[in-house]
Amino acid sequence: MADQPDNAAAVQPVAVAVEASSLHDQVMTIRRALAGSPVRRWLLWTSVGIMAVIIATSIGQVLLNRWNQPFYDALARRNMAAFLHQLLVFAAIAGGLLVLNIGQTWLNQMIRLKLREALTLDLIDQWMRPARAFRLANAGAIGVNPDQRMQQDAAHLSDLSTDLGVGLLQSCILLVSFVGVLWELSSGFVFHIGGTSLAIPGYMVWAAILYAGIASWLSWLVGRPLIRLNSDRYTREAELRSSMVRVNENVDAIALYHGEADARRRLELDLGTVLGAMRRIYTAQINLSWVTDTYGWITVVAPILVASPVYFSGDISFGGLMMAVGAFNQVHSSLRWFINNIGSIADWRATLMRVADFRIALDETDALHDTEKRIAFGQNVSGSLTFEKLEVASPEGCTRLADPHVEIRPGERVMITGDPGAGKTLFFRAIAGLWPWGSGRIGLPAGETPIFVPRVPYFPVGTLREVLDHPNGPAPADDADISAEP
Template identity: 85%
Template sequence: MADHPDFEASAKPIAASVEASSLRDQLATIRLALATSPIRKQLLWACLGIVAVIVATSIGQVLLNRWNEPFYDALARRDMQGFLHQLLVFAAIAGGLVVLNVGQTWLDQTIRLKLREALTVDLIGEWMRPARAFRLANAGAIGVNPDQRLQQDAGHLSDLSTGLGIGLLQSFILLVSFVGVLWSLSSGFVFHVGGYSLAIPGYMVWAAILYAGTASWLSWLVGRPLIRFNSDRYTREAELRSSVVRVNENVDAIALAHGEADARRRLELDLGTVLGAMRRIYSAQINLSWVTDTYGWITVVAPILVASPVYFAGDISFGGLMMAVGAFNQVHSSLRWFINNIGGIADWRATLMRVADFRIALVETDVLHHTERRIEFGENPDGRLTFENLEVASRDGCTKLAEPHVEIRAGERVMITGDPRAGKTLFFRAIAGLWPWGSGRIGMPAGEVPAFVPRKPYFPLGTLREVLDHADAAVSDAEISAVLAE
């Protein structure tokens, strides 16, 4: 029996081609992974705990800001007794903040650990569903180097999400806590210009919003290309690691063929693409530094410049000035969270895209090409293996057997032959159920589990029992002992 390729020019490619999804889809798939995780309750309690700690820390920082006025006024009056009393107050507030900061660090690390566990376990579970890993490997670029997405990208996404999320929450709570303080402090600010008095309600609040908003807009404008550059770098790093692993697995063949020079050129080429991607990132980061560093230095004097007209007009004391400056710095630092983290946000966005698109591809692998024809699988009660009008679809067309009806009975030996690249490997994958796309019917012997031998043998690491269980062999411990005793 021989098989002959019968290619059809109109045949559609079977490989799944998953395009980059939207941000909403990416966030939705990560949320689903966390919602179905067995450790979701532990993760939720840790998140609630850190919210409570951040709220308590914000209260302590408000108290510390209020402490500024009596402390600096005591210095201005040269009041030693009041100065010493304020030092004791500071020690109490600072001691409480130290305890809260240590608790926040512990909760931060706990969330990172639990988040990575939840994401990685979910990805491994989806990847190891029957035949999914195989189908994804034949699904185009999304299935290349899944090890990086499972190990490095999932861990990096957990760290970035935790750090950025806690920072954003902390900035928001600080903003809510201090914006009222700054508004009340600047409500009495009156500007005297040319004999006229001008009062601007919440003057310093509007100044902080305008200042931080301008810096945020410029930072996003300059730093936005980092999303694309970071994603490209992770892809190039995965290709380099894959090449190194491939060379390491074939060192014997390379040495026997004296192919070290070719292997080195391949590795150097992959390294060159990584270095090129890194250069683009560094160039973008340098451009971003011009914006962030400039605003960072201006911020040193900005709050004093904003409040100085009112101070020199004699409307507030020195202690009131320092309290207003402290509140302005807190509000401004909360508003400039985006500026300080634009690089991390771009990195998070790129990593989220890689992890989420990988999970989406895993889930959709089983439903992709649902409009394509599929091979029908059935069972034959008389122990025969049959093929009825079998055609196996591939990227190049369709491969079919020369005979429309093939029947193989128990004990018969059959050799499948064909021209090179005729699709023999794909044919056997179809028999094993790994490649369901095509048409016709495959009838397997009923009540029997066929054994398929891959081109490259694989045995899991572990005990002999674990190896036999992996192969679905119904072998008892007594049978194993009898064989080993022979």
């Protein structure tokens, strides 16, 4: 029996590919994964808890900002009794904030831990569905190095999502808490230009929004390339790790054939691509630093410069100036969250793209190429193995048997022959049901379970009892249970 390639066959080659999804699709994919996680309730209550802590912290920050005026006014009046009293007030406020900060840190770590658990368990569950891992491995670039996407990328996405999410929530709550305070403080600001008085309602609020808005726009303009550069770096890192694992798994063959020099060249090439990707990221980060660092230095004096005209005109006291500056810094700190985290946002966006696209590919693997012809499977009550007009689609064309009808009866021994590259491997994968694309029919013996031996033997990591019982699930409790099994 011989198999023959046919590049002109009607069955089209299988070329599985998944296009990059949009940000909305990626976010919704991760949301669905978390919604079905067994730890979703824990994540929900922890999120509610950290929100409550952040709100309490914001109230403490407002109280601390109000403390600025009587404290600095006491200093200006050289009033020792009032000064000591304000120190006691500060100790009470700072002590409460300290407890809240520690509680927030603990909740942050727990959310990060459970988010990592939920994401990784979901990806493993989707990956280990019947035949999915095999089909994904033949699905192109999306199926390369899935271990990194499930282990390293999922962990990194959990850390970034937690830190950025908590930071954004905290900034929003602080903004809501202090924008009213700053508006009230700057409502009485009057600018005297010549003989004309000009009052701008909420002057410092508008100044903070304009100042942070310009800086955010510049930061995004300069930092946006980091999304693509970070994604490329993670791909290169995965290729380097894959090469190292491959060398480690074949050290005996490399040593026997003295192939160390060739293996070293391959690893050096992969390392070169990683270093090149890192170099491009560092260049982009330096360009971004010119914007963020310049903005940071200007911020040191910006609130005082904004409020100084009113102070020098005598409309507010020194304590009032410091209170206005403190409120401006809180509002501005909330508004500049995007600027401070532009690098992390780009990294999060790249990691989300890798994890979510991988999750989407796992979901769609079973449905890919439904328009392609598929091999039909049936059972033969006669106990024979039959092939009826079998054609197996492959990237190179189509593989088919020399005879349109083949029947292998129980006890018969058959050798499959064919030219190199004719598709013998795909033929056996088709019989096993791993490669369903093609046409024709495969009839398997009814009531029988075929045994297929892979090219590379596989034994699960564990005890001998677990290996003997693979893949039937948990190992039996004792040896008697094993001997009693059929």
